[in-house]
Amino acid sequence: MDFTLSKEQRDIQKAAREFAMGEFPDRAQEFDRNETFDLDIWRKACDLGFVGVFIPEEYGGAGLGFFEHCLITEEFWAVDAGMANAVLTATFGAELLGLAGSEEQKRVWLPPLVGGKAIMGTAITEPDAGSDVTGARTSAVKDGNEWVINGSKMFITNGDIADYLLVFCATDPENPDRHRRHSFIMVETDRPGYEANKIHGKLGIRANDTAEVAFTNVRVPADNLVGNEGDGFKDLMGFFNLTRLHVAAMGVGIARAALEESITHIKKRHQFGVALSSFQVNRFKIAEMATRIRAARSLYYEAAWMADQGRMDHGLIAMAKWFCGQVGVMCADEALQMHGGYGYIDEYKVQRIYRDAKIVEIYEGAKEVEKTIVANTILGR
Numbered sequence: 001m002d003f004t005l006s007k008e009q010r011d012i013q014k015a016a017r018e019f020a021m022g023e024f025p026d027r028a029q030e031f032d033r034n035e036t037f038d039l040d041i042w043r044k045a046c047d048l049g050f051v052g053v054f055i056p057e058e059y060g061g062a063g064l065g066f067f068e069h070c071l072i073t074e075e076f077w078a079v080d081a082g083m084a085n086a087v088l089t090a091t092f093g094a095e096l097l098g099l100a101g102s103e104e105q106k107r108v109w110l111p112p113l114v115g116g117k118a119i120m121g122t123a124i125t126e127p128d129a130g131s132d133v134t135g136a137r138t139s140a141v142k143d144g145n146e147w148v149i150n151g152s153k154m155f156i157t158n159g160d161i162a163d164y165l166l167v168f169c170a171t172d173p174e175n176p177d178r179h180r181r182h183s184f185i186m187v188e189t190d191r192p193g194y195e196a197n198k199i200h201g202k203l204g205i206r207a208n209d210t211a212e213v214a215f216t217n218v219r220v221p222a223d224n225l226v227g228n229e230g231d232g233f234k235d236l237m238g239f240f241n242l243t244r245l246h247v248a249a250m251g252v253g254i255a256r257a258a259l260e261e262s263i264t265h266i267k268k269r270h271q272f273g274v275a276l277s278s279f280q281v282n283r284f285k286i287a288e289m290a291t292r293i294r295a296a297r298s299l300y301y302e303a304a305w306m307a308d309q310g311r312m313d314h315g316l317i318a319m320a321k322w323f324c325g326q327v328g329v330m331c332a333d334e335a336l337q338m339h340g341g342y343g344y345i346d347e348y349k350v351q352r353i354y355r356d357a358k359i360v361e362i363y364e365g366a367k368e369v370e371k372t373i374v375a376n377t378i379l380g381r
């Protein structure tokens with residue numbers, strides 16, 4: 001088994017690292033403190049080809065695999081998670097368009113994402129339907145040649161800045177099969193009746209927009225249905241198989257950031273007349289962090305590589321998402337501990353890493369959901 005990256009993949013990795021190192025460090029604290037972002041950085045990333053690399057060439061993308069998207073994600077997250085997400089989640093939903101969208105829909109909605117002309121998002125979660133996505137109640141009712149959408153969605157990435165959102169709607173709410181009740185419908189956010197309220201006070205990834213969004217009699221053409229009516233849940237599971245890989249790469253990226261900060265700090269800081277790096281307890285922490293990072297990366301590499309071969313392993317992907325998230329959170333915790341009181345202050349990057357890391361265990365299926373999937377694949381339901 002050969003785990004060596006190709007020259008092209010190593011070049012992508014290096015270029016991503018250089019881009020992030022050039023753009024992120026000087027602005028990360030400002031964006032974190034102010035909960036803002038400069039979209040020129042996203043446009044620059046689009047110009048340089050880092051955004052939506054998995055989108056096929058015929059729709060303006062690089063036509064690379066999801067694996068390469070994960071490589072870029074890991075590099076960006078290893079420098080700053082909030083800015084990384086502000087840049088890379090601008091295509092959030094393109095995966096689903098790729099899986100279920102019609103030719104016409106892909107031609108209209110994919111190229112602007114790669115060209116820095118449009119931002120998208122995907123709205124599934126509702127105030128009363130989080131882990132249980134089948135409980136989503138936002139309704140879409142056919143009226144002539146249009147869908148009329150009513151309801152609200154919670155915690156929507158890019159909700160306040162997106163040009164269009166894929167919305168998980170109940171189109172057949174009384175269907176006795178909960179998995180046949182929903183469909184995805186694209187909503188352009190300039191349609192009358194769409195409203196977004198930015199959520200302030202997030203623990204981390206504060207450069208990345210998150211909003212609560214509401215739909216009041218929002219009308220979209222019938223053709224905005226993405227995939228078949230009633231296939232929403234099935235398509236969502238296919239979508240999560242890809243996006244969970246993306247999140248797994250985030251976990252490894254932030255774990256690396258934590259490791260790098262720790263190494264720098266414990267070599268520099270002296271107590272009891274010696275560097276903190278000479279205490280075995282800290283040396284063991286570094287050894288454990290580095291080992292966990294390698295193990296986590298192997299897991300997501302395998303899962304992403306298989307996905308690109310068309311071999312979706314739902315259980316393996318859930319393992320990668322859960323484990324990489326756990327490694328990210330554990331490494332961030334150890335890193336802050338090794339910084340002592342300095343780690344508690346936001347002038348130190350490690351504080352931001354600690355806050356940013358937690359999201360990886362929450363979105364795209366909280367860790368309990370991932371473990372449930374893993375257990376189900378082993379034990380059956």
Ligand SMILES: Cc1cc2nc3c(=O)[nH]c(=O)nc-3n(C[C@H](O)[C@H](O)[C@H](O)COP(=O)(O)OP(=O)(O)OC[C@H]3O[C@@H](n4cnc5c(N)ncnc54)[C@H](O)[C@@H]3O)c2cc1C
Pocket residue numbers: 121122123124125129130131132154155156157158202205210359362363364365366367368369372
């Ligand atoms: C910053 C941010 C960005 C987000 N972006 C998006 C987005 O773009 N689009 C979108 O649709 N959503 C988004 N989300 C929502 C996110 O996916 C949900 O928060 C997540 O799925 C969990 O749902 P919930 O918050 O309602 O928690 P709940 O479902 O209420 O769960 C709370 C806790 O209970 C556990 N739990 C729930 N059910 C079970 C069970 N059966 N067994 C064991 N444990 C269980 C969960 O694992 C969790 O730990 C975002 C969230 C955040 C914070």
